[in-house]
Amino acid sequence: MGTMDIEIKLQNTKTRKKEVFEPINASNVRMYVCGPTVYDRAHLGNARPVVVFDVLFRLLREVYGTAEVTYARNFTDVDDKINARATESGRQIGDITAETTQWFLDDMGELGALQPDHMPRATEYIPQMVAMIGNLIAKGHAYAAEGHVLFAVDSWKESYGKLSGRSVDDMIAGARVEVAPYKKNPMDFVLWKPSTDDLPGWDSPWGRGRPGWHIECSAMSYELLGGTFDIHGGGNDLMFPHHENEIAQSCCANGDDSFARYWLHNEMLQVEGKKMSKSLGNFFTVRDLLDQGYPGEVIRLVFLQTHYRKPMDWTDKKAKEAEATLRKWRALTAGIEPASSAAAAVLAALADDLNTAGVIAELHKLAAAGDAAGLLASANLLGLLTEEMGAWAAGPSVDLSGYEESLFKARQNAMETKDFSEVDRLKAALIEAGLEVRMSKAGVELVPGPGFDPAKLEAL
Structure with missing residues (x-):
């Protein structure tokens, strides 16, 4: 068991408020986070939610106990980007997704991210998706048209848009929605689409096809965590339409208005003050940075210096400072046994909506006070100063x-x-x-x- 007397507060996107976190069942705390679409190396922006929700996972385990927390993060391994990559490279889709999935796990491991308890791949859950779609049609929330199945937004109009704070009419006015003759409402979204012979496809009551993007997370979270669970997380770029559509499908299929109780979204990442883009030449994969000699632990510390709900700016200067800090802390804690638990001030900052910047300020105080054991236990809680992460600093310490x-x-x-x-x-x-x-x-x-x-x- 953990230290359950700590009160965790989280900013809930759904209510726009910071709320005290109260799990449905303290001995079965459940979190789902949207994972990557696996067609290439993970870029720096993909790594941010991984590190953010890894920290939350560690905090939940600390408070409720390791065995009491279940974390699921999916791999989208059926997607048009993957199909396009297969077509242009002439490789098998399965080979591409197997390779890129392993790349993702290796690269995130280098950033000190623990592996989630469940890492479902969409292609393993097609029958569950087909069943959920059938259920939505039976309940009048979806309809089949020209080999497609679409979710009928009008069937749930009063609730659709609450997460992102938009009304359906506003969304239609400002949306770049895919116009299709078979849609009853322009906002209706695809649950199932037909596949040609050269594309991945599965048999279904609506013909051979493949699932839309949103249904996979609804079906997999239901299967692994149940119809109602505690936390759903992801980047704020997923709030609309992905998360909005997940809520609509899941609440309608499960016949209640619950689904995930707390929604957390991290802000986006920039590089040297600009949005990351290939055209600006500031687009980096995690592997690029590791290959350039930035240790994973340094990348992690740079990420944690910014609160997850603020835009994060990756700069070379921050990386150099983080490296100097970690070398100092590692020298101070070398050969020391960690304290029995993280410092109270560190836990308090982390429990306050993952205030990692506040935690790092506390770590600097512990280092300044010479409290090596407290520093080590507290840094370990954040996934820093661990033995696994230390190879980069273990080289011969040179007297300069x-x-x-x-x-x-x-x-x-x-x-x-x-x-x-x-x-x-x-x-x-x-x-x-x-x-x-x-x-x-x-x-x-x-x-x-x-x-x-x-x-x-x-x-x-």
Whole structure:
């Protein structure tokens, strides 16, 4: 069991309020998060909800107990983007989705994300989706037309749009909805669509076809967590239409108005102050950054410095600072046993709608106070300073003071002789080894950067 006397508060998108989290059943706490569509490497934006909800998963386990919490996150492995990728590459769809699913798990593992208890793949739950669609038709919430099955938004008009705060009429006015002759209302959305012979397809009462995107999460969450569960999360780009449509389907199919009780949405990610896009050249996959020498633990700490409901800006400067912080903390906690639990102030900040920025401020205080055991236990709760995450920092710890001294002396010399060639040579060699060189009147400070290679210093 966990420490259930802690009160968790979460900002519920559904009510627009921060609410005290009260699980339906404290010994069976359930969370569902929308996972990736697997056709390529996960980009930095895809990683944000993974890290955010990993932190919530860790907090729930801390408070309610590991065995009492169930976390499900799906893989969308049937999708038009995957079909297009298969067509252009000439590869089998199953090969592409198997490979990209493993890439996702490997890359997220490097960011310290625990694997959810359930990771359902859409293609494994087609019969459940077909059954749910049949149920919606039987209850008058869906209709078949020209090989398609569509959800009838009018059948649930008074509730549709509550999550995103829009009315159906507003949505129609401002929507870029797919116009199709077989739709009764332009907002009706696809539950099932026909497949041609060259596309993945399954037999159904409406002919050979494949599910629409939204139905998969409704069918899988119902199967794994039940008709009503505690938390549903995802990026705020999914609020409409994906989550709105999930609520409509699930409430109508299950015959009640509950489904998920708390809805959490994380904000989007930028790179160096701009929206990430291939055209701006600031589009990174997680693997790109790992390959460039940014350790997963550093990426994780940068993510956690921003509250999940604020837009997050990934910058190289933040990464360098995070790396320096982690090296300091790792040096302080080396060989130390963690305290029996995280510091009370850390738990309080985390329980306040996942205030990770507040938690990190508390970690800095623990480090400043020299409380290595408290720092370690508290950082571990956030998935930081763990043994698994430490390989990057475990390289030989190099004493840089000698190099700092010789550069400082060379600089003093150069001031007198006006010949800066030796200073430039040393500085270039240190930068080449992956060190950031900070020079001031007071002295020289060398800060190891993401690609620091101590072997390159031997030439000096």
